[in-house]
Amino acid sequence: MTKQQSVQNSPDSNGASSSGAPEKAGIILTTLIVVAAVANLPLAMANVALPSIGTYFDASQTQLNLVAVGYSLGLACSVLWLGALGDRYGRKQIALLGVTLAIPAALICGFAPTIQILIAGRLFGGIAAGMAFPTCLALIAALWGPGPKRTQAIALWAATGGAINACGPLISGVLLLFLPWNAVFMVVIPVALVALFLAFKYIPAHVNESTEPVDNIGGILSMVFVGALILTIN
Amino acid sequence: MGKLVLSLAAVALVTLVLFIIRQRRAENPLYDLKVAVRPTFWVAAVGGIIVFGSLMGAMFLGQQFLQNVLGYSTVAAGAAILPAAVLMIVVAPRSAKLVHGQGSRFTLLLSFAAVLIAFLLMFVFWKEGTSYWLIGLAYVFLGAGVGLGGTPSSNSLAASVPITKVGMASGTTDLQRDLGGALMQSIFGALLTAGFAGSMSSAIAAAPNSSEISSSVASQLMLSYASAETIAQQYPQYANQITSAAKTAFLAGDNYAYIAGIIAVLIGAALIYFFYPNHAKEEELLQTYHAADAQQ
Numbered sequence: 318m319t320k321q322q323s324v325q326n327s328p329d330s331n332g333a334s335s336s337g338a339p340e341k342a343g344i345i346l347t348t349l350i351v352v353a354a355v356a357n358l359p360l361a362m363a364n365v366a367l368p369s370i371g372t373y374f375d376a377s378q379t380q381l382n383l384v385a386v387g388y389s390l391g392l393a394c395s396v397l398w399l400g401a402l403g404d405r406y407g408r409k410q411i412a413l414l415g416v417t418l419a420i421p422a423a424l425i426c427g428f429a430p431t432i433q434i435l436i437a438g439r440l441f442g443g444i445a446a447g448m449a450f451p452t453c454l455a456l457i458a459a460l461w462g463p464g465p466k467r468t469q470a471i472a473l474w475a476a477t478g479g480a481i482n483a484c485g486p487l488i489s490g491v492l493l494l495f496l497p498w499n500a501v502f503m504v505v506i507p508v509a510l511v512a513l514f515l516a517f518k519y520i521p522a523h524v525n526e527s528t529e530p531v532d533n534i535g536g537i538l539s540m541v542f543v544g545a546l547i548l549t550i551n
Numbered sequence: 552m553g554k555l556v557l558s559l560a561a562v563a564l565v566t567l568v569l570f571i572i573r574q575r576r577a578e579n580p581l582y583d584l585k586v587a588v589r590p591t592f593w594v595a596a597v598g599g600i601i602v603f604g605s606l607m608g609a610m611f612l613g614q615q616f617l618q619n620v621l622g623y624s625t626v627a628a629g630a631a632i633l634p635a636a637v638l639m640i641v642v643a644p645r646s647a648k649l650v651h652g653q654g655s656r657f658t659l660l661l662s663f664a665a666v667l668i669a670f671l672l673m674f675v676f677w678k679e680g681t682s683y684w685l686i687g688l689a690y691v692f693l694g695a696g697v698g699l700g701g702t703p704s705s706n707s708l709a710a711s712v713p714i715t716k717v718g719m720a721s722g723t724t725d726l727q728r729d730l731g732g733a734l735m736q737s738i739f740g741a742l743l744t745a746g747f748a749g750s751m752s753s754a755i756a757a758a759p760n761s762s763e764i765s766s767s768v769a770s771q772l773m774l775s776y777a778s779a780e781t782i783a784q785q786y787p788q789y790a791n792q793i794t795s796a797a798k799t800a801f802l803a804g805d806n807y808a809y810i811a812g813i814i815a816v817l818i819g820a821a822l823i824y825f826f827y828p829n830h831a832k833e834e835e836l837l838q839t840y841h842a843a844d845a846q847q
Contacts, residue, residue, distance in 0.1 A: 365629070386733075389733065392725065393725070393733075396726060397582060398581065399718075400718030400721050401581045401716075401718050402718075403718050404717065451721040451722045451724075451725055454717070455717040455720070458709040458710075458720065459714060459717055463837075463841075465648075467706070467709070468647040468650050471647070471705050472643040472701070472702040475701035475724075476640050476642070476698050477640065478701075479606065479639045480636035480637075480639045480640050482606070483610065483632050483635050483636040484633070486625075487626065487632065490628070490629040490630075491626055494626065525717075526715060527716060529578075529715075532573070532574075532577045532579055532580055532581040534573055534577075535573045535580060535582065536581055538566050539581060539582065542567050542570050543726070545559045545560070546563040546730070547729065547733055550730075550733045550734055550737050551737055
């Protein structure tokens with residue numbers, strides 16, 4: 318592979334510079350923070366609602382653990398493969414798909430008639446997040462050239478993600494004062510709609526992407542490996 | 552349960568070996584092991600696992616401690632963490648400056664020091680009747696640690712991979728949070744359960760009427776704080792003794808978990824100290840990597 322083959326577009330033709338920030342850096346970073354929030358919120362918020370879910374479905378502890386773990390399981394096991402697919406076929410496209418699928422996933426969880434469907438919805442939501450999440454840092458790295466500005470962008474993006482995680486229990490606690498457990502899963506829908514609009518409008522497509530074929534066998538192996546690892550730990 | 556865990560562990564091990572073989576042979580590996588063994592990649596990845604794992608583990612313990620021992624409501628316990636969230640955002644821009652001024656190694660070590668202080672504060676001061684400022688103070692240090700550590704770990708990952716393959720770095724960043732959170736939560740959870748059961752069993756043995764406590768009630772009492780509380784409601788005449796024994800037992804389990812947190816942070820700090828390159832060497836290495844990746 319020569320360099321020409323592996324770099325699809327020359328960086329300057331896409332508004333991304335080899336060093337420093339892209340045009341509209343502020344709004345692009347905001348978009349990526351909101352997209353990451355779509356992936357992170359369901360992870361951070363569900364645990365507080367577990368006791369009410371347990372009572373509602375008369376669920377066993379194992380089933381409740383699966384509701385808690387299902388999302389991170391779907392996310393963790395798909396993220397390496399989907400990240401590579403994004404590098405090859407378009408990070409913007411995969412991010413848009415992931416954010417879009419987060420909406421039906423939230424609806425499935427919120428309206429789940431049985432605990433099994435709720436668990437399936439969590440797994441599905443995790444995979445949707447696996448599409449949205451790995452494209453965020455990848456886009457920052459592809460759009461901001463190496464250097465202090467990229468580090469600043471990564472710092473803000475990582476810190477906001479951590480802060481949203483830390484606020485998750487409070488947001489769901491407050492919601493549960495007024496609403497049934499279903500609301501905890503629905504919160505992400507308006508955030509996803511905002512993320513969809515912002516991502517569609519502001520994220521540049523196909524910057525610094527790869528043209529090499531994706532190692533799909535490796536992708537499947539990584540999925541089974543990380544999935545089994547997470548289940549073993551839990 | 553034990554059989555299931557063993558077979559899952561076996562599946563994980565076998566697929567890991569197959570994955571490594573595949574990645575060494577594949578022409579366009581999904582997870583380029585030549586990149587993954589770069590110290591700016593793997594040490595940063597492990598450091599991030601410990602920092603984010605500590606955050607989630609401490610939140611997991613803290614929520615239960617605040618509700619069980621201090622009697623906070625769910626909402627109050629959620630709000631108690633807010634200082635951590637604020638500190639993450641406040642510290643993050645400074646951590647970016649530190650990464651470029653002093654290097655990732657220095658910034659990561661500073662982050663680990665802050666998380667260490669947070670766990671020490673929890674270990675020493677979080678008891679029955681602790682006032683909120685000591686709770687908040689521990690969360691301030693935890694938030695500062697995560698704000699300081701999140702930047703260099705994600706940034707080093709992104710800087711260590713070729714630009715057309717940043718999905719690998721981004722995926723690893725996510726795994727740091729997921730694996731770190733799962734690992735620390737299950738270790739803390741197991742220690743909490745074991746410490747709780749041990750302390751509760753000696754409390755039952757020491758009770759004046761211990762011979763009257765049936766073995767099924769005793770095992771219910773030793774199971775968890777919540778199940779001990781259920782028993783306390785069934786035997787209102789002993790409710791006070793049961794609740795106070797359960798609080799003591801919870802704190803005993805909690806202390807084991809904090810010690811585990813302290814050990815994890817010290818191991819991580821040692822790893823970074825010995826294996827992550829210093830500032831000058833870090834920049835030199837990253838330039839070598841970029842040159843090597845550009846030639847491919």
